[in-house]
Amino acid sequence: MQKFKNIGLKLTPQRLAILGFLEGNPDHPSAEDIYKAVSVQFPTMSLATVYNTLDALREKGYIIELTIDPAKKRFDPFTKMHHHLICTSCKRVKDIHADFMLDIPEQVRGDFRITGNHIEFYGVCPVCGNGHERRI
Amino acid sequence: MQKFKNIGLKLTPQRLAILGFLEGNPDHPSAEDIYKAVSVQFPTMSLATVYNTLDALREKGYIIELTIDPAKKRFDPFTKMHHHLICTSCKRVKDIHADFMLDIPEQVRGDFRITGNHIEFYGVCPVCGNGHERRI
DNA sequence: TTCTTGACAAGAATTATTATTATGTGATAA
DNA sequence: TTATCACATAATAATAATTCTTGTCAAGAA
Structure with missing residues (x-):
């Protein structure tokens, strides 16, 4: 939480909400995911703000941008290797x-x-490969 | 070359040109790259055709789609691991x-x-890190 | 003043749509 | 067997539409 101030970013409700949604989140959400989630509390939130915040956080090293999805960027709060x-x-x-x-x-x-x-490891998760091992 | 016929794809000049450009190409070109290169010989070629062909080739397993670039898809004719x-x-x-x-x-x-x-290994190539090791 | 937001425009990459055209195939003729 | 032709089907090209992302800028908050 203090993070923001110390690195020269102003603490705003929007940013706090985004950071809060990201912290500890293991789902590698996209900007759209974040936007949807945070919009519940902040209906006026703009998607541009999400992108802005994510970019600011990435620049400061608090999140990393993943390229594992060809369709869109995904973000990860775990910056450790x-x-x-x-x-x-x-x-x-x-x-x-x-x-x-x-x-x-x-x-x-x-x-x-x-x-x-x-x-990047590829595999079949428990849900998709539940015993039956149906091959296509 | 015979590949196409045997796997249920029609042999067209456009596809041959795209396949020809890809074969042995180590540059991981994007659809746009391929389009530009092949357009020299086939000025009427459509970018949609490039995407179509790439998708067909990928489905048949003759190329792989890389997600190493966050901005665009890249394609690789080396399907071996x-x-x-x-x-x-x-x-x-x-x-x-x-x-x-x-x-x-x-x-x-x-x-x-x-x-x-x-x-994905990350590093600095010889050209960018030529002795001086200039850090930003 | 300076930074941030939000609305919207703009851009880039990709996909979808559709009329037109080319290809492979099977039948037929040589 | 080989070549030719007609036809169903698939591919092309042009363009519209979508999706994701970035840019612009006036208004607001710190």
Whole structure:
């Protein structure tokens, strides 16, 4: 909560609502998701404000922008290094907090200086693959 | 080339041109990129045709759609399992053909059935990080 | 004053629509 | 067997429509 003030962002009800919705949220919501959720309390809220706030938060490093969805951006309040497990059927995304040692062989890496990585795991979630294992 | 016929797709000059442009192309072009390139030979080509063809090829498994770019979709003719190294400065993407053993601990994976993974490595390419290492 | 909001316009990427055109296929003729 | 033709079907191109995101700017709050 204090976050905002300390980093040069004014504390507004809209921003608090957005931050509140994001904090601890493991659902990787899109801007639209956030807009819908927050609109309940703030019916006058503008979608542009959501984008503005998300962008401000991202710049300050309080959220990260995920590219796991080809259709839209998704946002994640967990900025600590982690990975994602995506259900290829229902598209649900689960956080994976685990470390992997990944060394790219030098001849493959070339002269790149590696700074990080992000793993997308694909799979079928319990709901979609409940025992029956129906293949298409 | 025969591919198309055998999988129930009609062979058209436009599709051949798109396939030809993609084959062996390591640049992960967007639909727009492909459109521009192929338009040289086929000035009447429509962007919708590019999207149609890409979608048909993807459905048949001849290309994969990448989500590494938040702004647009990118396409890759290399359907074999591989990963990507992205320059955080110039956004250039390099293929990484290497295998990594990635086992998610069972308590983290839950009841998901893992089917695959894709790693995005981030780094600074030789061009962007040429000795001087200028940080912003 | 300075920053933020909200309304709306604008832009970019993608998808949908539809009349027109080209392709593959099967039948027929050589 | 090979070539030709007609036709059903699928693909193209033009354009409209949608969706997601960003930009603009006047009005309001800090």
